[in-house]
Amino acid sequence: MSRIAYFGPQGTFTEQAARGLASAADELVAVETIPQALAAVREGRTDAACVPVENSVEGPVTATLDGLNQDEPLVAVAEALLPVHFSILTRPGGGEIRTVASHPHALAQVRLWLDEHLPNARQVASSSTAAAAVGVDAGDFDAAVTAPVAAEHYPLKILATGVADVHDARTRFLLVRKPGILPRPTGSDRTSIVASTPNRTGTLAELLTELAFRGINLTKLDARPTRNNFGEYHFFIDFEGHIAEPRIGDALAALRRRCRNVRFLGSHPRADGVAATIEPSEGNDDFVQAADWVAAVRKGELA
Known part of the structure; x- marks a missing residue:
């Protein structure tokens, strides 16, 4: 049995994602913030944490990105992809709705519905x-924009459900642990890193070129300020493939040479099951055969 912290309180989309990533024997532990969920793992109070990392409408969840780039390393071992449709909850018998509360990402995703x-x-x-x-139940607000699962936890009335301005919106969640044995490669995997580079012309292009030279498809790129010097950034990069693959290992070694620092954030199966795009001559067998040829030349076995 594992204890899994999640961005709570009870009734969030993150709880719903954590349920899908946990086994029946696991215990889910709600915490108030994303940094607290990550800290619970680092401090050994839980075995893992479930946190949101990106939304198809609002983009990256910066608290997660910053949290993974600080303090002791954590690695993602699984992910979940949830459709994001909201419920609007009010108090039973409540009167006029003067205030509606939610997380800023949620409010942004139902702005048109609220305006109407x-x-x-x-x-x-x-x-x-x-x-x-919780605030609606306490009388602080008149309505809340919530995950549908919240209706199971709070004695509130469902004013509307299935609410979303973009009906195919999705949020991706990560299950993170302390570094250890990684999930085995499946052929439909994602690898994540954060790279820090000197502030000079062409550094980002150099990083992306290392991936492009090896036929590795990028799936996400975000930049976050280093907080040290204005104009300097950490680059959060997701790409297809698993660190166990020769072509991915070769790319990571090249990035490690070029960058001031590289933090490995995990290799794990993709929630959508999409297989890696592999171009001709860029497959793992091609990298293995090329390395074997170099080894043979060094031994004097080939002219």
């Missing part, structure tokens, strides 16, 4: 969608 159905309600940011539901 609750045009006079003031929008209030909360630390999570579930925290907004």
Whole structure:
């Protein structure tokens, strides 16, 4: 049995994702913030943490990116991809809705619905969608934009459900642990790193070229300030493949040579099951055969 911290309180999309990533014997532990979920793993209070990393509408979850790049390393061992449709919860018998609360990402994803159905309600940011539901239950707000699972935890009325301005919106979540044995490669994997480079012309292009030379397909690129010097950034890079593959290992070694620092954030199966795109002459067998040829030449076995 494992203990898994998740970005709570109860009733968030992250709880829903954690349920899908956990086994029946695992214990889910709600914490108030993403940094607290990551700290629970680093401090040994839980075995893993489930945190959101990106949304197809609002982009990266910066608290997760920054948290993974700070303090002791953690690595992602699994991911979940959830469709994001919201419920609007109010108190039973409540009157006029003057305030509606939720996490800023959630409010942004239902802005058009709110403008049409609750045009006079003031929008209030909360630390999570579930925290907004807690606030409605306590009488602090009149309505909350929440994950559907929140209705299971709080004695609130469902005003509307299936709400989303973009109906195919999705959020990706990571299950992170302390470094250890990685999941085996499946052929449909994702590798994540954060690279720090000197602030000079062409450094990002050099990083991406190392991937392109090896036929490795990029799936995500985000930049976050280093907080040391204005204009310097950490680059968070996701790409197809697994570190156990020769072509991926070769690329990571090249990036490690070029960068001031590289932090490995994990290799794990993709939630969508999409297989890696491999161009001709860029497969793992090609890299193995090329390395074997070099080894043979060094031994004097080939002219």
